[in-house]
Amino acid sequence: MLKDIAVFAGRLCPSARKHASRLVAGLTALALAITPVPALAQAPTPKGPPLLRDTETEQLLRDYTRPILRVAGLEKQNIQVAIINDPTFNAFVADGHRIFVNYGALLQSETPNQLIGVLAHETGHLAGGHLSKLRTQLAQAQTQMIVAMLLGVGAMVAGASAGPNSGAANIGAAAITAPQEVIRRNLLSYQRQQEENADRAAVKFLNATQQSAKGMYETFQRFTNESLFAARGADPYAQSHPMPAERVSALAELARTSAYWDKKDDPALQMRHEMMRAKVSGFMERADTVYRRYPASNTSLPARYARAIASYLHGDPRSALAQIDGLIQAQPNNPYFYELRGQALLEGGKPAEAIAPLRKAVAMTNGAPLIQILLGQALVASNNKAYTDEAIQILRGALGREGEVPLGFSHLAMAYGQKGNYAEADLASAQAAYLRGDAKTARELAARAKTRFPVGSPGWVKADDIVAAKMPGQK
Template structure:
């Protein structure tokens, strides 16, 4: 890894920073973490009568126990929540609770009570999601244009009535899908010790989601009366969960901390996964490849292991060697937009003209499913430029600036794109939409 975590030059775990005068908020893009959270969430969304495709899930780079919903149907989950959830069921319970806030209309109620500056900050925060600025030959760090000053910990505060309603809704959804609610109770029990602390010491989740003894007791009663209270998570889910937690530890902690937590004597798959990332973080390519190669040999059908191998090679200056493992990851899980972006980035980094067109095709497919990835648009602009298609390169650049909140630059490039695009075509109309946007 080149530089510190704030300038993380990786495709699969990308830090998006929301900077402001008060604090900085980071969002992490990781195909594997997003994949398992989506797997946990979609049955719950359907049970709540929500369209899973209409709900965006975002991972916040914050070690505190927190999850929240904001800006319409957007759910945010802290890395601290993921890492401290011992089982999928603990995280599933939190997701079900937050879904209860969405389905219960609590967002609308709260939004109506938010005053000017806070509402504008939240809107700016949400509109800026996915904004990844271009780095030289790598993903690099990302800074949200416009300088929002959102304090994530104070975005939403719910009343005790709303919290109790979300608890009950969560249990309804969990019963409908046949999952236990004990994970939610276990998560809430983690907060009990914080109730006696000062507001500065308390975890932000407790402050924004007030927890009372009566509320917890009511939830426990509902769980104990559920026919699914003893239902366990599938073994493969627990394995996937442990792998994600280990990977996050490798990326987010200092290598020395990771090596203490996952010593060489621990030959479990999660431990090797964490060490592979930590060795990469420590710029030890040889040891990183030993660890990740042992994993892909043992689990050849795991796309995320192949992705990490590709990432390690790419970030070590071996773009051409990174292509094969990235291709394997895409072959195994072709519907993951981020995997295709990683592959395309490696292809373009070789400067091989024969790889430009396939790289562009992968980026186009990625953006059909995830149009909030401004880095993908940056790579696409590069690809179109190399193919000699200046209008489409300008349009991709306009999309990139639009996502990062730089509307002035977006309009400039949209205007240039329109000059070379046939009038009335979908691409021409998209350029017109950007030109018509406010800002």
């Protein structure tokens, strides 16, 4: 259809042709922008959001969201919180099954309540079915735009037939652009209403779980102060969210009526939150930034945690291990300190020494699959054939629960290779390539695996599925 419009444009007078060519480009971009995007959860691809994985942080986020999801009626919907590798403060929902939150939001939220408020707001979007409703609105808007476009193009063609000086072609262009603006504003108004509804739902969920909405208010208030100057003179109807000051004012009026407004976070939960922020800082920020945020004069456990991570990543491995041992001495029942010690040893080229602390971390977390994968990696990297069968068993079990970890399949392939089971090694390598979005390599390895498995066996069927499957990102 856009091709036909371009042909018509070639027949118009210069003025009308200019309007039409701009129109084709604008409508093409608009069509791409409002076409619903496939759910990200359906296929892990390199084109999706860059995600971060960490057992400790994910467990804390589950603890934050569990009561909110329960009162929202979503407890059995397997809603997950995914952490995006982005330092800015943001959170959103995109597929109905995951709440995406930037690590910047984790780092910048000073209290559990602030982050819980953000998660409650996003849960409000899920509970309200806002994604599916927005897709319906987008589809309706797309149809309206197509109709307006065809009517306007028809008017331009008629104007061209009437002569270059008739002005009818310009009227046709106006007949297209005016409805577009109305439709765009209607969509933005609908989105603003969804945001306001999510705010109200969040306060409702927080009240139902006997939590304060003050943290949510504090977060929005901070953004109001930061964006006040930039928002002056802006067209409020051109904003995809309510104007910050208006939004915060409405939220404050609603939230202050709660009996839980002044309720504080539990000290133990606040400590877990501080430990999470320290971990995020240690792993994601530059070493000099970490040391400024957590100077040596700060002897708190979170500060020591952040400095130990930064030291292992950027400094002296011996000093890092000494600092980690000090953390373990302070909290001998903290599994994540043992995980950190094992990771530091593994990445420091000492996989055999990493096995013991990682075993302890796995036992203390009741078999957390991400830590199991780390343990499996250490067992394989030790090059001790006595560990091969155990590595295969651990990795297969972990990947059965966490099936979208390419690195886990890569280590499983190595373990099978050590055992001489090349059919399973090829299949695991193909699965790793598939998850990375490497279509060519995945098909080649899966095809080779098929030649090594008995026809019709479970391994052969899995390999055949990869050969026949559409790769992530393909249509």
